[in-house]
Amino acid sequence: MxxxxxxxxxxxxxxxxxxxxxxxxxxxxxxxxxxxxxxxxxxxxxxxxxxxxxxxxxxxxxxxxxxxxxxxxxxxxxxxxxxxxxxxxxxxxxxxxxxxxxxxxxxxxxxxxxxxxxxxxxxxxxxxxPLGGLTAAQALDIAAAGPGDTLLVTGAAGAVGGYTVQLAAAAGVRVVAVADVGDEELVRDLGAEFFVPRTADLPAAVRGLVPGGVHTAVDAASVGMLALDAVRGGGALVSVRGNAPTPLRGIRVRNVWIRADGPRLAELAAAGLRxxxxxxxxxxxxxxxxxxxxxxxxxxxxxxxx
CATH class of the missing domain: 3.90.180.10 (Medium-chain alcohol dehydrogenases, catalytic domain)
Structure with missing residues (x-):
């Protein structure tokens, strides 16, 4: 072969x-x-x-x-x-x-x-x-955002970011999506409630939409401290690329290390993700x-x- x-x-x-x-x-x-x-x-x-x-x-x-x-x-x-x-x-x-x-x-x-x-x-x-969907699902498990919570997703138009937006929105989480200006329609269609262009001053733009900052963040674009600064004190940030920033202001910071999970993959395959x-x-x-x-x-x- x-x-x-x-x-x-x-x-x-x-x-x-x-x-x-x-x-x-x-x-x-x-x-x-x-x-x-x-x-x-x-x-x-x-x-x-x-x-x-x-x-x-x-x-x-x-x-x-x-x-x-x-x-x-x-x-x-x-x-x-x-x-x-x-x-x-x-x-x-x-x-x-x-x-x-x-x-x-x-x-x-x-x-x-x-x-x-x-x-x-x-x-x-x-x-x-498999890789994008499981990374998104396992990152959301770590972030532990619940219905009504706000979640920042950087790289929201990418593979991991897009699946993260879909899964979070389906769970009742209010998503703030960061992507190129031309991708706003896409990420909103995936379920994002708020949109921030990736060229914007990220912490200021996010806090303008969500006073006090978001509850949690999944940093799929590896922007690090800029994403952390958009999270409220005592919140959580999950880094997708293994370079999590320093956990300032009592923010719980973790990397997501992907692992194979057949049962979870079966759930994702049946979930109607795009x-x-x-x-x-x-x-x-x-x-x-x-x-x-x-x-x-x-x-x-x-x-x-x-």
Missing amino acids: RAVIVRSFGGPEVLEVVEVPVPEPGSGQVRIRVAAAAVNPVDVQTRSGALTAGGLLPARQVIGIGWDVAGTVDALGPRTTGFRRGDAVLGLSDRLALPLKAQAEYVVLDADAVAAVPAGSDLVAAATL PRVADVLPLDKVAEAHHTLAAGGLRGRLVLVP
Whole structure:
């Protein structure tokens, strides 16, 4: 089968599509015939060596690429229950130091990292949900905003930010969305009550809309202290990118470290969230996908199809 790997760090040119044996599922695992695999910023950080430089990814001779996957169950390992061959599924490959990951023709995942796809779902669209949707859901768990509370979401037009807006609004949370001016209609349609252009003086603009500051914030755009300054004393801020600011004014500050969660993913898949696909490319165009992602300006995820 074909799979995307890196043997050395650098630009998109270090990405290789190689022929490797089809992996076999072990106990409690499923093998998925990949229909679609999304390209995420973490793939760029893996390929460039940023994760290794940051101490998150041990050096390996071969490193697989890809977290998000949708496809069909192809084989079951011993003592694996809950799935049958031919089931349409989506899943998350959340371990970093693996020689094979989701950007491949087949991938093996632990069964508890996999969820059924609702009947009739588009597998290309489904492949954009696992990483972004679970990050948003787990960030909101940490933020613990309740109905009627106010929540600031930076990067609200992005994948994680967009899912955060949708999930929070559905729970009765009043969302203040930060995005480009041209994205105001989009984020309001996703459920945001308030809008702040990302070029504005963020703390002043937010406090003008919500006197005293918001109760909580999910910082998906990594603006750090500016987002913290928009939160009221004793509130909470969750950083998506692992660089949480100093917890001033008694604000509870946490990073969200994504983990695979099949049952939660099943809930998200059935929740009617709006996925966004920026473009679909064949697997062997993975380097082109990385160039496009680096150029910025995408609204939605790039998806590779084997």
